[in-house]
Amino acid sequence: MAGLLFGTAGIPYSTPKHTTQNGIHRVAELGLDGMEIEFVRGVYMKAPDTNPVRILSDLLRIKLSAHAPYYLNFNAVEENKVKMSQHLLYxxxxxxxxxxxxxxVFHPGFYLTDSPSAAYESIRDNIRPVASRLQEEGFDITLRPEVSGKVTQFGDLKETMALCSEIPGLLPTIDFSHYHARTGKYNSYSEFSFMLSTMADYLGENAVLNMHIHVSGIDYSPRGEKQHLNLADSDFNYKELLLALRDRGCAGLVICESPNIEEDALLLKETYFSLA
Known part of the structure; x- marks a missing residue:
């Protein structure tokens, strides 16, 4: 994958009839490069549904990713919830x-009453069997735990990188907007560059050549993320982020999660390719 590609979190709102295939068509019409299939409220596809999606995305050269259900928690107290999380991730x-x-993309879970270190161990040990099974069965897909926006959620930058370094088949989803909301910082060229260097330190320089990135406007409080906003309504410094990504030579897929998903996805792409 050379350079950055830009796409939408889900089917663009301007798609006449909301189906995955129509969404892929609309992404191509808009001049975007990718789409994240949203399984966030459930895995709505069966195996027979997937072949037309794959054929169409290949034909139109649209890069696909997907997002697992929101309600996974690999640090749940109840064993049945852990088992369900493993099943849904698989x-x-x-x-x-x-x-x-x-x-x-997936959200690993919540700290609940555990310390971050105890939660880390549970989450690592409960994800590892799923990653191993997928590799053993020959599924060529990268599991991408997401840097999270709420301080109650597992997903600090360093613990996400550490998790990926310990389990084969994992690489991070870096949601730069989430991390800005989580910390109240990390909103400048130097801070974005530091995040990229941290990723390379944990995972090797090749990791910045195979990135999955989330970007949106963001509203936040001292407890972290409150809601996604359009970029124009947020203080998120997307221009300096794009500059940091370009200067580092990053490659991968940038998925826009703003409420106006296709408009801000186009804004990100146009801004990136207009950088001096």
Missing amino acids: QSAKMAHLCGAGSL
Whole structure:
């Protein structure tokens, strides 16, 4: 993958009839490069549904990723919730792979009453069997734990990088907007560059050549993320982020999660290619 590609989190709102295939068509019409299939409220596809999606995305050269259900928690107290999280991660990855997606984004869980270090161990140990099973069964898909926006959620930058360094088949989804909301900082060229260097320190320089990135406007409080906003309504410094990504030579897929997903995705792409 050379350079950055830009796409939408889900089917563009301007798509006449909201189906995955129509969304891929609309992404191509808009001049965007990718789309994240949203399994966030459930894995709505069956295996027979995936072949037309894969064929169409290949034909139109639209890069696909997918997002697992929001309600995974690999640090749940109840064993049945952990088992369900493992099942849903596996099913999401399987359907995403069959669609031709190269990455599956997921939220690993919450700290609950545990310390971050205890939560880390539980989350690592409960994700590892799923990653191993997918590799053993030949599913060529990267599991991508997401840097999270709330301080109650697992997903600090360094713990996300550490998790990926310990489990084969994992690479991060860096949501730069989330991390700005989580910390109240990390909104400048130097801070974005530091995040990229941290990623390379943990995972090697090749990791910045295979990135999955989320960007949006963001509203936040001392507890972190409150809601996504359009970029124009937020203090998120997307121009300096794009400059840092370009100067580092990053490659991968940038997914826009603003409420006006296709408009801000186009803004990001146009801004990136207009950088001096």
